[in-house]
Amino acid sequence: MSFQIPIGPQHPALKEPISLRMTVEGEVITDADIRLGYNHRGLEKLAEERTWIQNIYLTERICGICSHSHATCYVQGVEKLMELTPPRRGLYIRYLVSELERVHSHLLWLGVAGHEAGFDSFFMYTWRDREIVMDLLEMISGNRVHYAINTLGGVRRDLDEGQKSKILEGVATLRKRSEYYFRIGATEPSFVARIAGVGMLSKERAIALCAVGPVLRASGVARDVRKEDPCAVYDELDFNIGTADSCDVLGRVVVRVKELLESYKMIEQMVKGLPDGDIVAKAPRKAKPGETVSRYEAPRGENIHYIQANGSDKPERLKVRAPTLANYPATVEMLRKGFIADIPLIFAAIDPCICCAERTVTLVSARSGEESVVRMSDLRRRALARSGNAPVKGNAVWPF
Amino acid sequence: MAVLRTFLYLLVYPGLIFLFVYSTFCEWFDRKVYARLQNRMGPTHTGRFGLLQPIADFLKLLAKEDVVPEAADKRLFSVLPAIGLAVVATAGLLLPVWNFDLARPGWTSFPGDIIVILYLLSLPTLILFLAAWSSTNLFSTIGGSRVLTMLFGYEVPLFLAVLSPAILADSWRLAEIAAFYQARPLLLLPNLLGFFVALIAVQAKLERTPFDIPHAETEIVGGTFTEYSGKKLALFRLTFDVELVVASGLLAAVFMGGFPGGAVIGFAHFVVKTLVVIFLLSLIRALTARIRVDQVISFSWKVLAPLAVIQLLAIILLKGFLS
Numbered sequence: 001m002s003f004q005i006p007i008g009p010q011h012p013a014l015k016e017p018i019s020l021r022m023t024v025e026g027e028v029i030t031d032a033d034i035r036l037g038y039n040h041r042g043l044e045k046l047a048e049e050r051t052w053i054q055n056i057y058l059t060e061r062i063c064g065i066c067s068h069s070h071a072t073c074y075v076q077g078v079e080k081l082m083e084l085t086p087p088r089r090g091l092y093i094r095y096l097v098s099e100l101e102r103v104h105s106h107l108l109w110l111g112v113a114g115h116e117a118g119f120d121s122f123f124m125y126t127w128r129d130r131e132i133v134m135d136l137l138e139m140i141s142g143n144r145v146h147y148a149i150n151t152l153g154g155v156r157r158d159l160d161e162g163q164k165s166k167i168l169e170g171v172a173t174l175r176k177r178s179e180y181y182f183r184i185g186a187t188e189p190s191f192v193a194r195i196a197g198v199g200m201l202s203k204e205r206a207i208a209l210c211a212v213g214p215v216l217r218a219s220g221v222a223r224d225v226r227k228e229d230p231c232a233v234y235d236e237l238d239f240n241i242g243t244a245d246s247c248d249v250l251g252r253v254v255v256r257v258k259e260l261l262e263s264y265k266m267i268e269q270m271v272k273g274l275p276d277g278d279i280v281a282k283a284p285r286k287a288k289p290g291e292t293v294s295r296y297e298a299p300r301g302e303n304i305h306y307i308q309a310n311g312s313d314k315p316e317r318l319k320v321r322a323p324t325l326a327n328y329p330a331t332v333e334m335l336r337k338g339f340i341a342d343i344p345l346i347f348a349a350i351d352p353c354i355c356c357a358e359r360t361v362t363l364v365s366a367r368s369g370e371e372s373v374v375r376m377s378d379l380r381r382r383a384l385a386r387s388g389n390a391p392v393k394g395n396a397v398w399p400f
Numbered sequence: 401m402a403v404l405r406t407f408l409y410l411l412v413y414p415g416l417i418f419l420f421v422y423s424t425f426c427e428w429f430d431r432k433v434y435a436r437l438q439n440r441m442g443p444t445h446t447g448r449f450g451l452l453q454p455i456a457d458f459l460k461l462l463a464k465e466d467v468v469p470e471a472a473d474k475r476l477f478s479v480l481p482a483i484g485l486a487v488v489a490t491a492g493l494l495l496p497v498w499n500f501d502l503a504r505p506g507w508t509s510f511p512g513d514i515i516v517i518l519y520l521l522s523l524p525t526l527i528l529f530l531a532a533w534s535s536t537n538l539f540s541t542i543g544g545s546r547v548l549t550m551l552f553g554y555e556v557p558l559f560l561a562v563l564s565p566a567i568l569a570d571s572w573r574l575a576e577i578a579a580f581y582q583a584r585p586l587l588l589l590p591n592l593l594g595f596f597v598a599l600i601a602v603q604a605k606l607e608r609t610p611f612d613i614p615h616a617e618t619e620i621v622g623g624t625f626t627e628y629s630g631k632k633l634a635l636f637r638l639t640f641d642v643e644l645v646v647a648s649g650l651l652a653a654v655f656m657g658g659f660p661g662g663a664v665i666g667f668a669h670f671v672v673k674t675l676v677v678i679f680l681l682s683l684i685r686a687l688t689a690r691i692r693v694d695q696v697i698s699f700s701w702k703v704l705a706p707l708a709v710i711q712l713l714a715i716i717l718l719k720g721f722l723s
Contacts, residue, residue, distance in 0.1 A: 118609050118616060118618070119609075120686075121438045121686045124440060188688075190610045191688075193692075339692055341693065342692075
């Protein structure tokens with residue numbers, strides 16, 4: 001018997017609204033369909049009405065986990081447009097925060113993967129240790145989530161000796177714990193039984209479907225913006241790209257833990273080799289007309305910002321391509337022929353950040369299923385008409 | 401006097417009041433152990449050490465809105481939680497705690513009561529399936545089919561494992577089996593393998609991690625319980641707590657020498673031994689990830705069932721050797 005089960009828009013496995021419609025036969029998925037647009041916030045349009053500086057804090061709010069990724073990607077692009085070279089100390093601190101953010105994001109993901117597989121002890125342990133890196137980020141920037149450390153031409157806060165030694169201490173603890181989690185994640189029989197051979201994505205398909213980040217690297221493709229297009233400090237650092245050949249969720253766990261260990265290495269190098277000097281260069285208020293594309297390796301994969309300037313103090317156009325969006329086609333492929341029980345694991349394995357990826361909405365009529373494009377003024381007119389015709393709401397009544 | 405004793409038995413110990421209080425205590429114990437293993441505190445606020453938390457949860461659920469779906473079979477949907485609780489509470493009466501006379505079988509302790517208690521412990525599974533099916537929700541239906549699929553996996557190993565000590569003791573009566581092992585404690589050791597098989601099967605019967613597949617939250621929302629709320633959900637949760645007590649009591653009676661020493665010392669035996677079993681169950685729960693339903697079946701038939709058969713053969717050989 002074939003039937004459709006709705007995973008989402010509201011479902012315990014999803015932390016953000018998205019709709020996965022699974023056609024299943026018994027416990028086996030025969031077809032998958034992803035529907036987006038439940039969390040569209042109109043950020044790109046908003047960015048056109050803010051100044052270059054204000055937009056740093058706007059792009060930071062694209063995501064609640066990789067907030068620094070979007071802000072850095074944007075700042076890199078704007079600095080290119082303004083032909084601004086930030087001082088090296090500023091760059092080191094900026095990418096130090098990037099790597100710390102990657103650590104916190106990957107630890108968070110490990111916990112989520114454990115929770116999706118019903119392995120709550122793993123979840124509790126990784127999230128306990130994630131607090132260490134959250135505290136470090138708070139110490140550096142003053143904030144736990146939206147660090148607001150980037151500014152045009154550098155960073156806003158400096159590091160002192162005490163902070164440097166605390167970072168090294170925290171990273172040493174985290175490295176020990178991460179090696180332990182690597183052992184558990186790759187050997188605990190019931191956990192491995194759930195993730196090995198699940199959500200297969202061959203190397204060829206991964207490339208054909210434009211997968212990015214850990215999903216791509218778990219299929220054996222060593223592609224990483226930090227290595228291929230090394231910006232700023234990454235060409236001065238010694239690190240490897242973590243890959244796996246198993247092409248399944250287990251591989252994605254392994255890749256992420258390997259990346260954790262590489263990030264610790266980079267953090268130590270950056271803290272120890274922190275150059276002296278200023279942390280910020282003075283930025284002009286306006287950018288010359290032009291356009292640029294900025295790439296950045298976010299924890300979830302390659303993040304792309306396209307920025308167009310028209311000579312004023314505001315961008316003409318800002319286009320964001322979040323890594324999650326690039327991974328959706330591969331997800332549909334991975335979900336087919338899986339079990340219902342694998343849905344949360346496969347979907348979580350791309351580390352979906354749904355609000356990052358929401359760039360557009362489609363209006364679909366609930367009655368006829370017909371899709372249409374509507375102007376903003378028309379939407380507004382319809383909303384007013386609807387609220388005008390709506391019956392007057394009574395106050396809620398206490399049931400007893 | 402006999403009437404008073406019967407009432408005492410039915411209502412106080414090991415009847416409803418005891419089962420309610422002790423099962424909430426066991427839930428607290430389970431939650432606390434689980435939490436400590438995960439580096440958490442567990443319940444702390446309600447009552448001393450959070451002891452009253454399960455009771456508070458129960459009362460809170462009783463006061464919540466109780467929704468019956470439009471499309472559900474309303475009578476079946478409403479009556480099933482009460483039947484489930486009644487069935488496991490009845491099973492609790494058969495535990496050989498104090499109201500039995502070894503020489504004279506009564507209505508709570510008779511030859512064959514081990515079969516009856518196993519049967520009564522199987523019924524909640526069927527009730528869960530019916531509950532899931534009657535609520536007509538898509539997620540419940542999947543949960544219900546998973547309940548039944550799992551039943552075919554763990555039930556046979558559980559029966560084989562629990563019956564092998566009975567074969568060695570040459571009795572189908574729980575009180576006599578317990579008395580046999582109290583007299584010869586060393587003979588408990590050959591049953592160790594069967595104990596672990598039964599422990600895993602009980603874990604599956606109680607639908608706890610790694611076997612919490614029928615109500616796997618991240619896959620099928622509430623699974624069997626998706627449509628249940630308020631009083632009915634409270635009764636189902638209580639059913640599982642009582643089933644935890646009865647199942648661990650059964651394992652303690654069969655594999656740990658029962659509860660000797662009458663009502664008072666026997667009570668201490670009961671508490672200590674069931675808590676040991678529950679502690680082991682909590683350990684399994686904390687240390688594993690949820691497996692898939694097809695993995696449960698293959699694990700049961702490829703590992704648990706052969707181990708249970710080996711146990712049975714070993715016991716038969718041992719029995720021939722002893723006599």
